[in-house]
Amino acid sequence: MVSEAQTYKSRNWSGNIYLGASNMMSDLGGSNFVGSRGIFDWDAKATRPAIGAGIAVHMGGVSVATNFLVTHLAGNDAYSKQEFQVDRNLSVRTDLVEADLLLEYRPWSRNKGFNRFYVYSGIGVIYFQPKTEYQDEWYQLRELGTEGQFLEDGSGPYGDLSIVIPYGLGYKFRLAKSTSLILDLGFRKTFTDYLDDVSTVYADPMLIGNEKGDIARELSDRSQTQKAIGDERGNADKTDSYHILSIKFEYIFGGKSGDGCYYNRNPPKTRSTRINQRRMFLK
Numbered sequence: 001m002v003s004e005a006q007t008y009k010s011r012n013w014s015g016n017i018y019l020g021a022s023n024m025m026s027d028l029g030g031s032n033f034v035g036s037r038g039i040f041d042w043d044a045k046a047t048r049p050a051i052g053a054g055i056a057v058h059m060g061g062v063s064v065a066t067n068f069l070v071t072h073l074a075g076n077d078a079y080s081k082q083e084f085q086v087d088r089n090l091s092v093r094t095d096l097v098e099a100d101l102l103l104e105y106r107p108w109s110r111n112k113g114f115n116r117f118y119v120y121s122g123i124g125v126i127y128f129q130p131k132t133e134y135q136d137e138w139y140q141l142r143e144l145g146t147e148g149q150f151l152e153d154g155s156g157p158y159g160d161l162s163i164v165i166p167y168g169l170g171y172k173f174r175l176a177k178s179t180s181l182i183l184d185l186g187f188r189k190t191f192t193d194y195l196d197d198v199s200t201v202y203a204d205p206m207l208i209g210n211e212k213g214d215i216a217r218e219l220s221d222r223s224q225t226q227k228a229i230g231d232e233r234g235n236a237d238k239t240d241s242y243h244i245l246s247i248k249f250e251y252i253f254g255g256k257s258g259d260g261c262y263y264n265r266n267p268p269k270t271r272s273t274r275i276n277q278r279r280m281f282l283k
Contacts, residue, residue, distance in 0.1 A: 012058045013253045016182065020050040020071075020246025026196040027234040028075030028090055046074040050244055056102075061109035067124070067166070069098040073242055075196045088233070089222045092130050092141070092196045096242075098188070100124030100166050116174075121167040126190065127160055130197040134219060141197040144216040147233060148203025151211060162192040168243075172250070182248035188241055195240035202227045 029043050048071060056065035076091040102122035108114035130141045148154045168186030175181055193199040202221055209217030221227055 014056050014058065014250050015054070015253065016056070016248045016250040017053045018051070018182075018184070018246045018248035020052070020184075020244050021047045022050040022071040022073055022096075022242055022244050023047050024073035024075055024094070024195060024240065024242040026073075026075050026092075026240040027193075027198040028077055028092055028196045029079035029085065043079050045079045046076065048072045048074050050246065052244075052246065054248075056104065061106045063104035063106075063118075065102040065104055065120075065122075067098070067100040067102055067122075069096075069100075069244065071096050071098075071244070073128075073195060087224045089224055090132070090196075090198060092132050092198075093138075094195050095129045095131065096195075097127045098124055098164060098166075100164070102166065116172040116180075117169070118172070119167075119169045120186075121165070124164045124166055126162050126164045126188075128162065128192075128195055129160060130195065132197070132219060134215070139215060139219065141219065142194075144212050144219060145208060146197055146216065146220040147200050148208055148220075151203060151207050154203070158192065158194040162190050164191075165189040178252045180250040180252075182246075182250055184244075184246045184248055186244045186246070188243060190239055190241055193234070193236055193239045195242070196234075198234035199236045200234060202229055202231045202233050204229050 023042055023046055025042065029046055050069060050071035052067060052069040054065055054067040056063045073094040073096055074092070075094075077085040077088050078091065080086060100122050101124065102120050104118050104120040106115065106118045108117060131138050132141055133139075142157055142160065145151070145154065145157060149157050166186055166188050168184060170182055170184035172180045172182045205217045205220050208220045227233075
């Protein structure tokens with residue numbers, strides 16, 4: 001006779017690797033608004049690949065997970081049809097690394113057909129490095145102070161780290177005894193407006209050049225029409241954000257895909273209950 005411990009585990013560990021696509025919602029490119037407007041700033045041309053990995057422990061209808069992500073975020077005023085943005089003529093590629101602690105919840109873990117759907121949220125930190133290409137060379141923008149951060153009355157350079165709030169939803173498809181394929185859509189709220197190096201107003205380009213050199217002066221204002229000091233360069237009222245759409249491959253260590261994760265929250269008490277639940281999962 002097979003023991004209950006061998007057929008059901010109330011807690012299981014899993015690991016996952018994934019490939020996805022990132023898209024940044026920021027001041028550059030996107031919608032016909034000045035400044036970020038969240039999901040309305042989505043721009044297919046700015047989609048870039050993302051890769052990641054994670055580890056999770058599953059406990060009934062709840063999982064605690066870690067997540068690690070690497071991607072390039074992109075923004076380009078040439079992608080927009082908004083006159084202000086086309087005239088501003090700025091572009092960015094932001095190298096980004098993210099690490100998160102997540103709480104995953106399966107609200108319908110006891111319901112047939114919906115027991116593999118989950119939602120999640122948590123907290124994390126990102127390291128980001130905005131860059132731009134100019135005359136066939138790439139330049140890191142933070143150290144140039146393109147909005148006058150290094151001037152005497154400037155705000156100082158913005159940090160390269162930011163807290164991030166990840167949240168999203170997903171669905172898991174069983175592949176084999178210990179493996180699942182996961183479709184995951186995640187959103188990231190950040191607390192910085194400088195993922196794209198654009199936030200406030202135009203500073204004096206001559207002073208920027210005197211402080212940080214000719215390249216900094218050129219990159220501070222690449223607009224097609226001359227801008228005055230203090231003219232709007234970005235929208236400081238809204239922070240930047242991004243989202244990730246990914247396909248994950250998950251492996252359950254020492255168990256079955258579903259142990260402690262997709263079955264009922266309470267361990268089955270009888271052999272017939274275990275058989276019925278197994279049939280439900282395979283449908």
